[in-house]
Amino acid sequence: MSAIKDEIAQAVDRLGDELEALSHRIHANPELGYQEVKASGWLAEFLAAHGFRVERGVAGVETAFRAEIATGDGPTIAIMCEYDALPGIGHACGHNVIATAGAGAGAALAALRDRLPKGRLLVVGTPAEEGGGGKIRLIRGGVFERVDAAMMIHGWDRWIPHQDLLGVDRMTFEFTGKAAHASADPWEGVNALDAAVQTYNNVSMLRQQVRPTARIHGIINHGGVAPNIIPEFAATTFYVRAAEIPYLRELKRRVAACAEAAAKATGTTLKVVEHDTAYEPMKRLERYLDVWRENARRLGVTLSAEVKDRLGSSDVGNVSQVVPTIQPLVKIAPDGTPIHSRPFLEAAVTKLARDGMLTAAKAMAMTAVDLLGDGGLLDKIRQEFRSTS
Ligand SMILES: [Zn+2]
Ligand SMILES: [Zn+2]
CATH class of the missing domain: 3.40.630.10 (Zn peptidases)
Structure with missing residues (x-):
């Protein structure tokens, strides 16, 4: 040889x-x-x-x-x-x-x-x-x-x-609310950006309670079109990473719960988009x-x-x-x-x-x-x- x-x-x-x-x-x-x-x-x-x-x-x-x-x-x-x-x-x-x-x-x-x-x-x-x-x-x-x-x-x-x-999976959360004039009739609106921000904050708190090898990080991909319109659509994408596949699945469920809670709190409807490219x-x-x-x-x-x-x-x-x-x-x-x-x-x-x-x-x-x-x-x-x- x-x-x-x-x-x-x-x-x-x-x-x-x-x-x-x-x-x-x-x-x-x-x-x-x-x-x-x-x-x-x-x-x-x-x-x-x-x-x-x-x-x-x-x-x-x-x-x-x-x-x-x-x-x-x-x-x-x-x-x-x-x-x-x-x-x-x-x-x-x-x-x-x-x-x-x-x-x-x-x-x-x-x-x-x-x-x-x-x-x-x-x-x-x-x-x-x-x-x-x-x-x-x-x-x-x-x-x-x-x-x-x-x-x-x-x-x-x-x-x-x-x-x-680390294993990594990607999740996008799309929130749909209702547009309205942000000054004239704000009570008519359902604010999708609030849902995205609330999701981000929920995940930030969740992050304190995860194992040190896990990583969760995300962005707000869409947060409305103009300040004088209550955002009727918003979206966030998160990466969830963990060293073991079962823990990755558990974290994904908990991150999804952050978005579900935000949707409930804001009255928006949530669509979870799975990316089908988990590493x-x-x-x-x-x-x-x-x-x-x-x-x-x-x-x-x-x-x-x-x-x-x-x-x-x-x-x-x-x-x-x-x-x-x-x-x-x-x-x-x-x-x-x-x-x-x-x-x-x-x-x-x-x-x-x-x-x-x-x-x-x-x-x-x-x-x-x-x-x-x-x-x-x-x-x-x-x-x-x-x-x-
Ligand atoms: Zn690289
Ligand atoms: Zn590389």
Whole structure:
């Protein structure tokens, strides 16, 4: 195994300039979720040029793709690429690095395909992580069926093999009241904005009584059209996050109760809009993570301890609930740089980002080789997957 790992590292290094150029091109052309036409096209072309059979528009998602090489009967390993940007600020989550690390791992393995253990390698292009739930649509579309293990990396300010992710669900509350002149006949009106404000305040109080890992945060999306009209319509949207799915459900019920109480108090009618894109918590699979740790250390990476209080959410959590999955964090920014910030946006195209991307590509390709080559290892990972909630 050692010889092929050295060759993987060399293959990734040979691709370094091409991968960095692609990463910078994606960064310079930020596209929002489900609109990543350029990024998905460039990645698909890159993988096709490196010998993958590429299918675009999988699971009815135009900017998703599935690239495959097969070396014979054996397990199927999927490496995921994200490439959507954030509204307003662009690639401040560094998804350009995720995309090219995944594509680079795939291309390096394709270069050594004659010598790989038997199996199938997939590189899956997963759009719209930032709220759109692209991976949820791909799961529903069957893209992860018959996949034995999946992996992706995410840029961060240090190397951390596993970071917990909170489950998150979204709820919108629409209140309908009755318009009236706000000065001449206010008693004729039923104020929908009051219901939205009351909901916000109820949730603010609820927040004092939730577990420290839970997060509830929201906005008023619509609060009326003019100050001299009693608002006849108002809407609020909340994100509810929790570390476990049952607690997430409980919190959702309690947040809904905040809106119901507000509707009752104000005399408005309430419509609850469910978003159908709940992100699930991330499973932690120690045996699988050990494989990553070993390969990362082999590449000279110093691994940091897990961060316990900076918790986000991702649709990779949903993938981790259906197939053994890891999402290690990779250092692409100076220590202390938060994601979704201007400094992280700038860091995502530096030498540090290039180094992180190439090292991550190597570690993912090596991990894929370990999984393909050792059926016993995959069995142990599957066992842990089944026994982990
Ligand atoms: Zn993000
Ligand atoms: Zn991200």
